[in-house]
Amino acid sequence: MTDISATPPSSIASSGSALMKKRNRHQTMLQGLGIAAISFAAIMLFILIASLVSSGYKAFTQTHIQVEVFVDPEEIPVDGLPRGGFDDVLLASLQQYFPDVEGRADLRKLETILSNGAQFRLRDQVVENPDLIGQTISVTVPTSDDYDQLAKGMVDRDSPENQRKLSDRQIGWFETLEEAGVITQPINWALLTNADSRFPELAGLKGALVGSFWALLVCFLISFPLGIGAAIYLEEFASKNKWSDIIEVNINNLAAVPSIVFGLLALAVFLGWFGMPRSAPLVGGMTLALMTMPTIIIATRAALKAVPPSIREAALGVGASKHQVVFSHVLPLAMPGILTGTIIGLAQALGETAPLLLIGMNAFITSAPGSPLDSATALPTQIFIWADSPERGFVSRTSAAILVLLTFLIAMNAIAIFLRSKFERKW
Structure with a gap:
């Protein structure tokens, strides 16, 4: 057996000092890698914004x-x-x-x-x-x-x-x-008040803005209640068995499915089987709802799980039913997280292009749609159309349209952050 007491104190001190230096060196390296990664991301973001502004401000x-x-x-x-x-x-x-x-x-x-x-x-x-x-x-x-x-x-x-x-x-x-x-x-101002045109000096985003509004409205009206309802059932009422586990796994997988797959599904089902109007924001909104619903379900379930069990136990202890516990106590406390996840999901839907291209929302539309059934385009598809145009004037308008889209995305994410910070409860 080794006699620890025979080890000189100076050796123990030097060994501990070397170990501390090694740990500090690893920590410094890790911090340096983190700072380098953040700096690289910030530089790339700056280059992106600078290139868009430099080419788009003239529009x-x-x-x-x-x-x-x-x-x-x-x-x-x-x-x-x-x-x-x-x-x-x-x-x-x-x-x-x-x-x-x-x-x-x-x-x-x-x-x-x-x-x-x-x-x-x-x-x-x-x-x-x-x-x-x-x-x-x-x-x-x-x-x-x-x-x-x-x-x-x-x-x-x-x-x-x-x-x-x-x-x-x-x-x-x-x-x-x-x-x-x-x-x-x-x-x-015509960039925002005019619809699309073959002539760059007359082309605007009004049709795309209105089309995106109708599509997001349809998407919200479908995905928000269905997503929250499914999440409440799975989290609060459904029995925990292999079937609920399979459903949960499939919901998580759907959230990771490429958006073009939802476009192919909409093309086959909504346009092929049901014969719904092509290029209509109604179909676009339904397609985006299919893509957004898994995100809302996952965010809602996470918000419901974040509510402490003591809230449920206290409500049940005073005689509340399961239904009353969920809808009168748990759901109101989870609503800030639910709204945050919903807004982030809608912001993601606003920037989607592939599914809208497959259902024809890239048509040349010279007037803003008056209803969800009229032919329309959307901001991402309008950017795609302009980027594919040979006229030189559309180059700056493409960058300007991207800046407008980024403004809406940043605004929606800022609203989500505000709701989370203002209404989030600390337990």
């Missing part, structure tokens, strides 16, 4: 031209308002700055300064007030995408003429308008 302004327009009665008769010659009236007003521009070909090139939607903006103004016919009015209309890119510095004016879409003469026309002080760049 939040739009180049406009302000012209004095004579609403010629010969071009726009009162009885022909819906189909009047509004483009000819605008071209005549623009031509006043370039009296030397003549010929049909040159006039067509000059007209490309104006957006294709400029005539419709003038039309709406005149239709709303027919008394404007015969008067000279000031009209502010958007420029086309090529000139919008030029005004925002995305076209190198010094590059060779054969390497850009605008000729030197066209750039000279635009510079003349800039010198005349009729070019402005106000905030692009």
Whole structure:
């Protein structure tokens, strides 16, 4: 047997000191790895946000031209308002700055300064007030995408003429308008108030925002009550046996299933068997509800488990029934956690793209849906559509749409954190 008392105290002290140094070294390494991981994540997040802002901030302004327009009665008769010659009236007003521009070909090139939607903006103004016919009015209309890119510095004016879409003469026309002080760049509210368009300067997110609202509303109305009901039954009323264990395992597995699988299920069942309308937010909401429900069930069961057993025992001790214990005592105390899990689940559903693509919510929709049965798109699918467009103006709008989507996601997660911190009970 080893005689411990024979070991010199100095050896024991040096051995303990070496062990402490080793433990401290391992702890320092672990802390360093954690700090490095957090720093790497923060750097990647900064790069992502910076790249989106640098390419998307220009979409939040739009180049406009302000012209004095004579609403010629010969071009726009009162009885022909819906189909009047509004483009000819605008071209005549623009031509006043370039009296030397003549010929049909040159006039067509000059007209490309104006957006294709400029005539419709003038039309709406005149239709709303027919008394404007015969008067000279000031009209502010958007420029086309090529000139919008030029005004925002995305076209190198010094590059060779054969390497850009605008000729030197066209750039000279635009510079003349800039010198005349009729070019402005106000905030692009049309990005939020317009629906989609083939022309980048007219495209907006209104249809996608409304479509996402209807889809999330349907998703909430289906997944919230069904998810909470299933969680309450499984946690509070169901017998603990192999069948409940199988159900629990399958719910956990469903929460990890790729979202595209739910899209295929919706395509086969909702569209194939039931014949529901394609591209409708109703179908999109039902698809997202299938995907969100497992998350809500898991979050609700975790919130119910967090309520101390003493609450149940005290309620049962004063004569409350099982039903009263659950719905009058346990469920109200678990509601903050349930709401937090629900909001996080809906935020995840808001950012899903694959299932919505499979049910056709990536159609070209030029107006916002008026009901869940109308054809619509959603924010993620609108971003997908714009990212696939060849026009250069959609590049910045794609980044701007991603920033809008991230804003909604951050807001929903912030609400979840607020609810959790404000109503969470400490036991």
